[in-house]
Amino acid sequence: MAEYASSDDEERYQYYDDDDDDDDDVDVDGGDGGDEIVSLRSHGCRPAFKIITKESLMAAQEEDLRMVMDVLSLKEHVARTLLIHYRWDAEKLLEVLVEEGKEKLYADVGVTMMEHGKHIMSRFSSVVMCNICIEEVSANEMTTMDCGHFFCNTCWTEHFIVKINDGQSRRIRCMAHQCNAICDEEIVRNLVSARDLNLAVKFDRFLLESYIEDNRKIKWCPSVPHCGNAIRMDDPQFEVECSCGLQFCFSCSSEAHSPCSCQMWEMWAKKCQDESETVNWISVHTKPCPKCRKLVEKNGGCNLVYCICGQTFCWLCGGATGSDHTWTSIAGHSCGRFKDNEKVKVDRAKRETYLVRYLHYYNRYKAHKDSFKLESKLKETMQAKISNLEDKQCICKDFSWVTNGLSRLFRSRQIISYSYPFAYYMFGDLIENDLTKKEKEIKKNLFEDQQQQLEANIEKLSLYIEKPFDQFSNDEFMELRMKIITQSVVVDNLCSKLYECIENELLGSISGETHIIAPYKSKGVEKALELSVCRDMETSNTERNSG
Amino acid sequence: MIDFARVQKELQECSRDVEKSGIKVSPKSDGSLARLIGTIPGPVGTPYEGGTFQIDISLPDGYPFEPPKMQFATKVWHPNISSQSGAICLDILKDQWSPALTLKTALLSVQALLSAPQPDDPQDAVVAQQYLRDYQTFVGTARYWTESFAKISSLGVEEKVQKLVEMGFPEAQVRSTLEVVGGDENLALEKLCSS
Ligand SMILES: [Zn+2]
Ligand SMILES: [Zn+2]
Ligand SMILES: [Zn+2]
Ligand SMILES: [Zn+2]
Numbered sequence: 001m002a003e004y005a006s007s008d009d010e011e012r013y014q015y016y017d018d019d020d021d022d023d024d025d026v027d028v029d030g031g032d033g034g035d036e037i038v039s040l041r042s043h044g045c046r047p048a049f050k051i052i053t054k055e056s057l058m059a060a061q062e063e064d065l066r067m068v069m070d071v072l073s074l075k076e077h078v079a080r081t082l083l084i085h086y087r088w089d090a091e092k093l094l095e096v097l098v099e100e101g102k103e104k105l106y107a108d109v110g111v112t113m114m115e116h117g118k119h120i121m122s123r124f125s126s127v128v129m130c131n132i133c134i135e136e137v138s139a140n141e142m143t144t145m146d147c148g149h150f151f152c153n154t155c156w157t158e159h160f161i162v163k164i165n166d167g168q169s170r171r172i173r174c175m176a177h178q179c180n181a182i183c184d185e186e187i188v189r190n191l192v193s194a195r196d197l198n199l200a201v202k203f204d205r206f207l208l209e210s211y212i213e214d215n216r217k218i219k220w221c222p223s224v225p226h227c228g229n230a231i232r233m234d235d236p237q238f239e240v241e242c243s244c245g246l247q248f249c250f251s252c253s254s255e256a257h258s259p260c261s262c263q264m265w266e267m268w269a270k271k272c273q274d275e276s277e278t279v280n281w282i283s284v285h286t287k288p289c290p291k292c293r294k295l296v297e298k299n300g301g302c303n304l305v306y307c308i309c310g311q312t313f314c315w316l317c318g319g320a321t322g323s324d325h326t327w328t329s330i331a332g333h334s335c336g337r338f339k340d341n342e343k344v345k346v347d348r349a350k351r352e353t354y355l356v357r358y359l360h361y362y363n364r365y366k367a368h369k370d371s372f373k374l375e376s377k378l379k380e381t382m383q384a385k386i387s388n389l390e391d392k393q394c395i396c397k398d399f400s401w402v403t404n405g406l407s408r409l410f411r412s413r414q415i416i417s418y419s420y421p422f423a424y425y426m427f428g429d430l431i432e433n434d435l436t437k438k439e440k441e442i443k444k445n446l447f448e449d450q451q452q453q454l455e456a457n458i459e460k461l462s463l464y465i466e467k468p469f470d471q472f473s474n475d476e477f478m479e480l481r482m483k484i485i486t487q488s489v490v491v492d493n494l495c496s497k498l499y500e501c502i503e504n505e506l507l508g509s510i511s512g513e514t515h516i517i518a519p520y521k522s523k524g525v526e527k528a529l530e531l532s533v534c535r536d537m538e539t540s541n542t543e544r545n546s547g
Numbered sequence: 548m549i550d551f552a553r554v555q556k557e558l559q560e561c562s563r564d565v566e567k568s569g570i571k572v573s574p575k576s577d578g579s580l581a582r583l584i585g586t587i588p589g590p591v592g593t594p595y596e597g598g599t600f601q602i603d604i605s606l607p608d609g610y611p612f613e614p615p616k617m618q619f620a621t622k623v624w625h626p627n628i629s630s631q632s633g634a635i636c637l638d639i640l641k642d643q644w645s646p647a648l649t650l651k652t653a654l655l656s657v658q659a660l661l662s663a664p665q666p667d668d669p670q671d672a673v674v675a676q677q678y679l680r681d682y683q684t685f686v687g688t689a690r691y692w693t694e695s696f697a698k699i700s701s702l703g704v705e706e707k708v709q710k711l712v713e714m715g716f717p718e719a720q721v722r723s724t725l726e727v728v729g730g731d732e733n734l735a736l737e738k739l740c741s742s
Contacts, residue, residue: 132611132646134556155612159646162612177645 048235049250049528051243052218054228056531061211064090072097075146077185078111080207084170085109088215111182130155132175143191145174147181157191164192164199169206170214221246222253231528238518241527249518256525259415259502260422261515264431268421275358289313290320304459316367361424368417375409375462382406385470395474396481405465405484411524412458412491419451419498422517432512443505450501454494461487496520549610554580554650561651570654572604576723581606584727585617585654589697590662594689595623598697601727602657603633604650614644615653620727622696624689626666626675635660636670696731707732711739 052060067090068079082105086093096105127136130152137152144150155175160183163172172188174181185207193200212218212230221229227244239256241247247256249265257265289296289307296307305315313320386399425431427444435443464484469477499520507515561572571586585602589595601620607613617640619633627636639648639656669675678685707730711721716739724742728734 133550133553135552155646158609158612162609175646177639177647178643179645 048233048237048526049240050232050234050531051528052212052230052232052531057208057211057230060232060531061208064088064211068093072102075184077182078146080185080210081111081171081182082106082109084210084214088211089217111180132159143187145181145183145187147174147176147179149174149176149179149181151175153191156187157195160188160192160203161196161199164203164206167206169203170210219250219253222248232531237526238516239521239525241525243528243530247525256414256518257418258518258520259499260418260425261517263513263515264421264425265418267425271358272362275355275362287313287315287318290318304463316364357428358424361420365417365420368413368420371462372410372413372417375406375413378406378409378465382465385468388470392470396477401481401485401488402465402469405461405488407524408488408491409458409461409465412454412461412495415495415498415520416451416455416458419454422502423447423451426506426510431510431515433509434511435509439509443509446505447498447501450494450498454491454498457487457491457494461491492522496522549581549606549608551580553611554606557649557651560649568651568655570651570658572650572654576720583650584620584723585650585657587654587658587661589693590658593662594686595625595661595693595697598693600661600697602654611646611649614640615650616640617653617657622692623661624674624685624692625661626664626669626671626678627660628674629671630674631671634670636668696728698730707735711735 064083065076065079068074068083069076071094072079072082074082082093083090085108086096093105096108126139128139128142128150129135130137130142132151132155135152141153142150143153143156159175160172163169172183173179174183188203189200192203212220215232217234218230218232221227221231221242221244223229223242223244223246227242227246229242229244231240231242231250233240233250238251239247239249239258248254249256249258249262252262252266254262254265254269260268287296287305289309289311290313291311292307292309296305296313304312306312311320382402386402389396389399423444426447427440433440461484464480464487467480469480472480502517503519507517558572558574561570565571569586569588572583573586574580575582575584583604583606585604587600587602589598589600598621600623603618603620605616607616617635619628619635621633622630623633624630628634635657637656637660639645639653664678666675666678674685677688707725708718708721710732711725712718714736716724720739720742721735724735724738725732728738
């Protein structure tokens with residue numbers, strides 16, 4: 001039984017255990033026999049998220065029901081009532097059972113276990129009076145519920161229909177006055193389908209959906225249009241990728257937003273909506289070249305733009321970067337740093353100051369978001385380049401370096417864009433913190449240094465990846481390959497350093513509300529795996545036997 | 548659809564022991580079984596003693612699988628009954644309704660509510676406040692309302708009926724209206740004119 005106790009899991013849910021990442025590398029196959037399950041659990045190796053599709057929903061629910069039915073020898077509808085009360089947290093339910101006993105468990109949930117035989121119909125009479133319609137009905141037209149109360153089938157059917165239409169499918173009580181017993185689902189299903197097949201289907205759907213809607217560990221994938229999936233979180237985590245490709249935050253069901261906390265993201269998303277009118281003028285798709293003033297359209301994901309006049313400039317600030325630029329000159333390009341201009345007149349409207357500050361962060365956030373969108377298209381062109389090379393009998397057969405580089409680019413582009421709203425709140429006045437003005441300034445500089453380094457290196461990676469390497473000579477090709485591999489590692493390290501800075505230097509100084517952010521995952525947001533129920537059943541059986 | 552066969556049986560059952568319970572249920576003048584009038588005597592030993600209270604009953608389509616709607620037609624001063632509309636705050640008329648209950652058992656519950664007010668779950672906040680802070684005044688007001696609205700002085704009734712019939716209203720309607728408003732001539736006239 002001990003395995004069911006979940007106090008450890010509870011704690012990990014609140015204080016995120018960031019060792020998980022390292023443990024991902026533990027070789028599962030190395031475990032031997034009996035210890036395997038234990039090691040799987042304690043190392044957090046089992047996938048944290050599972051996808052529940054329309055097809056597997058039934059099986060997933062069945063699994064939990066079956067477990068409670070077996071342990072307590074209950075009928076399905078009673079087990080379901082208990083589970084709904086505990087928001088489908090079977091472990092919690094069993095914990096209460098062990099600690100407080102069966103009677104307390106049933107009493108809390110309001111399940112009445114009546115002794116049978118109390119109201120049993122006389123087996124010898126052929127007609128019985130139904131106390132609802134007050135008609136004499138033949139005994140085989142009567143149905144007795146678990147509680148012993150019996151009424152005619154017509155009356156039961158009417159009762160069920162009213163309750164289902166009233167949205168009470170999950171808790172249809174017996175018709176007798178003050179009887180708390182929950183009606184047997186099998187009886188409900190049979191009687192209702194004899195009258196109205198559609199309603200019976202609806203009843204089953206309501207029961208099934210309860211497994212998702214009343215469940216603490218399951219959320220619908222927030223995709224629009226909806227992909228039909230729900231995700232179950234088996235291990236405390238924050239962000240997940242559904243099989244439909246959507247990455248979302250499990251706690252707030254919006255897009256994945258790390259390193260913003262859920263509160264920050266909620267405020268930011270609302271602000272962007274509120275300010276969208278104001279910002280419209282700024283979010284044009286072209287920018288004038290700082291030299292020839294010709295409008296230059298941004299056509300790649302990189303934020304370093306080329307004008308046909310030969311001038312290069314930074315898309316973020318519009319400043320020239322020198323036509324004979326070197327990588328270091330881009331790296332040193334410091335537009336990502338927002339300086340509060342001391343010459344700004346003191347009497348300037350507060351709103352304007354606020355707007356300037358907001359726009360500073362918004363523009364950078366938006367620019368990276370746009371780059372991300374453009375770069376997403378690279379996936380296809382990249383595939384074209386690869387197949388091109390495969391045809392050409394290229395010296396290199398393995399292209400994982402470029403696909404890895406590309407996903408590194410996606411991941412880091414997301415992080416850098418969300419790092420702007422994070423900074424907006426972290427260094428603004430909206431979130432209370434214990435820092436003095438001076439301390440705040442120092443931390444801000446520290447953070448922005450990290451942010452700029454990351455930013456510059458992401459641009460560099462983006463430039464490399466966009467190169468037409470399928471046209472390259474062998475030497476050029478091998479050189480670029482090396483560059484992309486190295487640059488990916490650099491970006492990875494810088495991402496994790498940025499998170500270190502956020503987690504160690506910044507979040508700790510916030511007072512009031514705690515802001516929890518999804519930790520950096522070098523491998524990207526965890527993909528939810530298709531739930532395979534049979535295997536799970538085996539696992540839980542083994543656990544039970546060994547306990 | 549309303550189970551009219553059952554309603555019919557309920558009415559018969561009710562009239563059978565009206566002597567004992569004092570509880571009456573009868574169809575409204577239009578004859579439809581969906582709209583009924585219930586009558587309960589004010590419980591002995593309460594400020595409602597001696598009064599006869601009329602309750603408007605309307606049956607929803609799903610009756611008896613949905614609760615009947617009940618509302619006092621006679622004005623009454625009680626923490627759980629609106630002094631304005633006559634709306635009743637009673638759990639068995641809401642989520643605690645069971646199809647095994649009947650109009651008679653529901654009216655018995657309403658009668659029990661008259662004997663045992665629950666001021667912590669009030670329908671009428673003003674009355675409930677008075678009940679809790681100044682019980683004597685509450686009893687006074689409740690008794691006064693019973694006297695004024697819930698008593699048909701047997702002497703005056705025929706006189707009132709005649710007066711109203713002379714004004715041109717049909718006798719049956721006059722009688723039922725007078726019964727509904729608890730014998731108040733002016734209220735009856737108001738009702739007759741607006742119907
Ligand atoms: Zn029946
Ligand atoms: Zn029962
Ligand atoms: Zn999805
Ligand atoms: Zn979130």
